[in-house]
Amino acid sequence: MSLCLRGVTAGYGRSMVLRDVSITVPDGSVVAVIGANGAGKTSLLRVASGLMAPQAGWIRLDGENLTGRPVCDFAKAGICHVPEGRAVFPGLSVRDNLRVFSPARRERESIDRAITLFPRLGERLGQIAGTMSGGEQQMLALARAYLCDCKVILLDELSMGLAPKLVDVIFESISRLRGENVGVVVVEQYVDRVLAIADYVYVMSRGRVGFAGDPGEFADNDLFQQYLGAGV
Ligand code: ATP
Secondary structure, three states: OEEEEEEEEEOOEEEEEEEEEEEEEEEEOOEEEOOOOOOOOOHHHHHHOHHHHHEEEEEEOOEEOOOOOHHHHHHHHOOOOOOOOOOOOOOOHHHHHHHOOOOOOOOHHHHHHHHHOOOOOOOOOOOOOOOOOHHHHHHHHHHHHOOOOOOOOEEEEOOOOOOOHHHHHHHHHHHHOHHHHHHHEEOOOHHHHHHOOOOOEEEEOEEEEEEEEEHHHHHHHHEEEEEEEEOO
């Protein structure tokens, strides 16, 4: 089962920034969405999480039609969106950040699960989240998304503004979600890095899907230059 967007057209006011976009996110897969600045990647995630309603097309999760439903229905159905920026409560400890997103009455088990996947957080449970490094905060944002028992996680530029060493940590953290039976959509500027961990890639070009398929196929031929040469 999976998240499916079909024929999505969406925009802001009269200006359409997504045109006839279709993507599929199978369970347990990492799907990369790449493209030049302004291509529509963030808007696509906004549609997929219910923050933005499409003018045409539909969104289904495991066959359930979510099109036109309020954003909370998308979250309840199992779609978790980690937007750009630090998506943590900076004044709360790491433990409390994790607790807030744990399913009711399963806090301890959930926190243990998060620590197993992200051991670095286990060393810092008592630390105030806002005092951690940018990379550690992003790891916490990822762990929180993982904990809420969602079916799909949408990650918007998690590595934005991080030092290269921390970018490594973030990509390693994303690849750990593999095999956790959750679909992950990754919007990233670090094209080579995201292609290396993705099962599928969608390349956005001016609001449309210009390429959809195997990351190796995309990286190995002229398509890379054609779609991203000047833009990344
Ligand atoms: P980037 O890589 O630069 O973040 P992106 O591929 O994520 O870009 P979007 O942020 O989805 O692209 O933007 C697509 C288009 O929609 C751009 O032309 C942008 O200016 C426009 N846009 C985005 N947000 C709004 C908004 N709130 N109101 C009006 N136009 C918007």
